[in-house]
Amino acid sequence: MLLRNIFLKSIRDNQAGLLAWGGGIALLTAAGASQYPLVISGTGAERARMAAEVAKVFQAFSFLMGEITALDTIGGFLTTRVISFVPVMMSLWVAVIAVGLIRGEEQQGALDMLLSTPHSRQSVIKQKASALVVIILIANFLVGIGMLLGIILAGEPVPAGEVVLAMLNIAVLVGFWGAVGLLVGQFVLTRRTASSITGALIFGTFLLNNVLGGIPSLSWLTWLLPFHYFTASKPLVPGRGMDWAAWSVLLVLTAGLTILSALVFSRRDIGSTFRLFSLRSQGAKATGGSMRLLTSLFSKSTRDLLGSMVGWSAGLGLFALMIVTTAKEALEPIRQVMSNTPLFKALFGSITTYESYISIAFFTYFPVLLVVFSIVQVGEWSSDEEEGRMELTAAMPLPRWQLMAARYVGIVLSLLVMLLVISASLILGAAISGISLDPGHVWQALAASLPLALVVAAFGLCIATWLKRPGAAMPLTIAVVVAMFFLELFAPFLGLPEAALNLSIFHLYGNPMVAGIEWGGMLALIAATLILGAGSLIGLNKRDIAK
Amino acid sequence: MAANVPAIETKSLTKSYGQARGVIDLDLQVEDGEVYGFLGPNGAGKTTTIRVLMDLIRPTHGKAFIAGKDCQAEPVAIKALVGYLPGELALWNNLTGRQTLTYLGNLRGGVPMSVIESYAERLQLDLGKKFREYSKGNKQKVGLVQAFMHRPRLLILDEPTSGLDPLNQQEFFRMLAEAREGGATVFLSSHVLSEVEHSCDHVGIIREGRLVRSGSVREVVAERLYHMTLTLGIPATDEVQQAFSALSNVSSVTATDHSINLTVSGDMDPVLKKAASYPVLSLTSHEPTLEETFLTYYKGT
Numbered sequence: 001m002l003l004r005n006i007f008l009k010s011i012r013d014n015q016a017g018l019l020a021w022g023g024g025i026a027l028l029t030a031a032g033a034s035q036y037p038l039v040i041s042g043t044g045a046e047r048a049r050m051a052a053e054v055a056k057v058f059q060a061f062s063f064l065m066g067e068i069t070a071l072d073t074i075g076g077f078l079t080t081r082v083i084s085f086v087p088v089m090m091s092l093w094v095a096v097i098a099v100g101l102i103r104g105e106e107q108q109g110a111l112d113m114l115l116s117t118p119h120s121r122q123s124v125i126k127q128k129a130s131a132l133v134v135i136i137l138i139a140n141f142l143v144g145i146g147m148l149l150g151i152i153l154a155g156e157p158v159p160a161g162e163v164v165l166a167m168l169n170i171a172v173l174v175g176f177w178g179a180v181g182l183l184v185g186q187f188v189l190t191r192r193t194a195s196s197i198t199g200a201l202i203f204g205t206f207l208l209n210n211v212l213g214g215i216p217s218l219s220w221l222t223w224l225l226p227f228h229y230f231t232a233s234k235p236l237v238p239g240r241g242m243d244w245a246a247w248s249v250l251l252v253l254t255a256g257l258t259i260l261s262a263l264v265f266s267r268r269d270i271g272s273t274f275r276l277f278s279l280r281s282q283g284a285k286a287t288g289g290s291m292r293l294l295t296s297l298f299s300k301s302t303r304d305l306l307g308s309m310v311g312w313s314a315g316l317g318l319f320a321l322m323i324v325t326t327a328k329e330a331l332e333p334i335r336q337v338m339s340n341t342p343l344f345k346a347l348f349g350s351i352t353t354y355e356s357y358i359s360i361a362f363f364t365y366f367p368v369l370l371v372v373f374s375i376v377q378v379g380e381w382s383s384d385e386e387e388g389r390m391e392l393t394a395a396m397p398l399p400r401w402q403l404m405a406a407r408y409v410g411i412v413l414s415l416l417v418m419l420l421v422i423s424a425s426l427i428l429g430a431a432i433s434g435i436s437l438d439p440g441h442v443w444q445a446l447a448a449s450l451p452l453a454l455v456v457a458a459f460g461l462c463i464a465t466w467l468k469r470p471g472a473a474m475p476l477t478i479a480v481v482v483a484m485f486f487l488e489l490f491a492p493f494l495g496l497p498e499a500a501l502n503l504s505i506f507h508l509y510g511n512p513m514v515a516g517i518e519w520g521g522m523l524a525l526i527a528a529t530l531i532l533g534a535g536s537l538i539g540l541n542k543r544d545i546a547k
Numbered sequence: 548m549a550a551n552v553p554a555i556e557t558k559s560l561t562k563s564y565g566q567a568r569g570v571i572d573l574d575l576q577v578e579d580g581e582v583y584g585f586l587g588p589n590g591a592g593k594t595t596t597i598r599v600l601m602d603l604i605r606p607t608h609g610k611a612f613i614a615g616k617d618c619q620a621e622p623v624a625i626k627a628l629v630g631y632l633p634g635e636l637a638l639w640n641n642l643t644g645r646q647t648l649t650y651l652g653n654l655r656g657g658v659p660m661s662v663i664e665s666y667a668e669r670l671q672l673d674l675g676k677k678f679r680e681y682s683k684g685n686k687q688k689v690g691l692v693q694a695f696m697h698r699p700r701l702l703i704l705d706e707p708t709s710g711l712d713p714l715n716q717q718e719f720f721r722m723l724a725e726a727r728e729g730g731a732t733v734f735l736s737s738h739v740l741s742e743v744e745h746s747c748d749h750v751g752i753i754r755e756g757r758l759v760r761s762g763s764v765r766e767v768v769a770e771r772l773y774h775m776t777l778t779l780g781i782p783a784t785d786e787v788q789q790a791f792s793a794l795s796n797v798s799s800v801t802a803t804d805h806s807i808n809l810t811v812s813g814d815m816d817p818v819l820k821k822a823a824s825y826p827v828l829s830l831t832s833h834e835p836t837l838e839e840t841f842l843t844y845y846k847g848t
Contacts, residue, residue: 190640290646294653296653388633389637391633392651394603395626395631395633544598544604545598
């Protein structure tokens, strides 16, 4: 039934992702909302006092949360705590889908066939964009249900109408980024590049909007950012409501970008990009490119990762710099409120030193981001095999294990470069803001993240070499990592025994920035990495190379 | 390669994909220095056989040998001997032809750029373009250059002329002839029967995973079928038709009015003797194409 036309087929292609992402974000939203009574309790003046104290803590994270508002209401709490990150996550996911709609099918070669059917390019992009709208609406519906469920669990009055408006506001922002993804896909050749560019735009403008919004002299610049028009509406906050003009701006921009994509798509060559300028010099074309790092499997693997190595290092380095340079201003209000807020105590322990603040503000996210890098590498390996690029390499007179070993070398080198850049950022940030950090703990926290990222890479690569379809390795790895992340996140509330918590790599990682490396957990991670790494070498040696 | 050791040998080679068929009990022998054409319809098992030889997939049963070496036990040694062109070529889209060939050459211990350029020139391949910018034919040329550039003792080529224009096909066959003169063995799969007839010494025909015929091109060509039309001085009744149908080497007997059309394989003598018992006004015979001969095997008739 879903193969009747391009519109339905596009929905069909994304139904699994819709359930996974929509459902996953809905669960996160429900969990976030249900935490409200743990953070803010009591009534009247007591509630207002707690809200004011928690607001001071949240203020330290305002570059991630934006405006901190009305925490004494469930609507204000949700707007600050949940609607700060949910739209970013949904935008990233939708942007990847949007890029895939045209550029993804084009890269596979399937678009040639699709366009050989009696459908105009305008019709193809119209049907695909319509499918994206339906996907966004369904995802928002799921998240809305999650939010309502969380509010009910929190025992607060249910503002159903406001939740619908909040979802409409998220939908238009997510739609905007989908339109950006669709457009970027017209100008670059690969799905990965287009997704990376759009992802960087989403994350960059999100942070910029939050940071500039907190600096009165520069806040006018946020008018240039899409998140400004999203945050103008706060329907869940009593007395704020929807800013329909801002909402309409996003809607018009979304429509405009989609029409622009359609125009560009109808004028460009399939399999190519729309070029405003010819950037390639004839000289470069004549020489056939640089031969650097093409001497062995190992150097080629490193060469393949150079782009992402630079991108990830720069992104993480800037993130580290931002955290350390704001540590001084952030720590004092946190110190004041920490002792009065049971949830924060349970979640983060005591935050009294710069190390403990940086541990929470940076080293909570940093290992997760490194794990994401590892998961991307698993996906790269799988697509190399499934798309046939491994066929000739495996036919070279080299033992197969070298193929896998070369990939590990590339990943380890990339991680080491990232760690070096981050440590430089931390040192620089500390010097700028005039704070002192325990260098031993900084190095331990960075070093401990290496086995954490490697164990995920080894797990993914291991199952990729044992599964008949290596493409299934990436979603399986994501599922396992997400399960372990939630296990660690909700551990304080679940009351699970230590043995169960040790199943999470994030638990084994511990809190090295504050407590130093927990060698038991670290050795377990290293042992698991070695076992899974050996498993991937054996698996590759035994398997039939897929085509 | 050592004397008296076949360049390629498979013994009861079987590769199954669960319920799906790959190859079944394949016994293949390719002698050193010969050009062997491996023929069969789509899905017959040609690529599966080639990928087992290259140790890209592992046999369910049986063994495959190249130059006497077990393909699964000594894969690195056999790959050093082989130049391989896969049936579906996928390479790195962001590398130019020159970068791709340099890299693959380096993985083989280094190939002089002059050799790469010489093959590229012969095939009119622009090495400065990125792989994704190449047409299908030019991608195939990159594949061919990488297969030939290290002067291998054995070339394993899966549908090598796919996507090449006639001029480049001719150049490819010249490269093949040179490799053969230099002592190389060639194992190629193809659908283009005329090119197999002209370039190969031996052929093997595979159908539904089984080798249904193997022999020299001359032997297989000698098994050609002939279409014969007899015009008789009497009506071609059912009785007359049955008389010809009863002959063991006659198939497909049809009649119209006074004419009978026969398909005859091998020895013509019994047909001519049977025809002599009727008043024959005329007899015409024409040789079917090699394609028709192969289609007989393909269809399993």
